[in-house]
Amino acid sequence: xxxxxxxxxxxxxxxxxxxxxxxxxxxxxxxxxxxxxxxxxxxxxxxxxxxxxxxxxxxxxxxxxxxxxxxxxxxxxxxxxxxxxxxxxx
Numbered sequence: 001x002x003x004x005x006x007x008x009x010x011x012x013x014x015x016x017x018x019x020x021x022x023x024x025x026x027x028x029x030x031x032x033x034x035x036x037x038x039x040x041x042x043x044x045x046x047x048x049x050x051x052x053x054x055x056x057x058x059x060x061x062x063x064x065x066x067x068x069x070x071x072x073x074x075x076x077x078x079x080x081x082x083x084x085x086x087x088x089x090x
Contacts, residue, residue, distance in 0.1 A: 053065075
């Protein structure tokens, strides 16, 4: 389930970048309850997906220099003899 949490966090980060309301890396780390180092790793992950991410020091926000969208959609089902449980994220 750690992977799901990481994807949810990355999606939330992406939305904040789209809105250009991330705050500084330190503020963002506090907001997402992660380390500042993980903020930088998430930026690198987005860049691995070919996102053009930059940081504006005067406005204290990350932003995209080109259009980029990220959709996270996960479906999981667990089944035993008695029941099936469906989990949907995204």
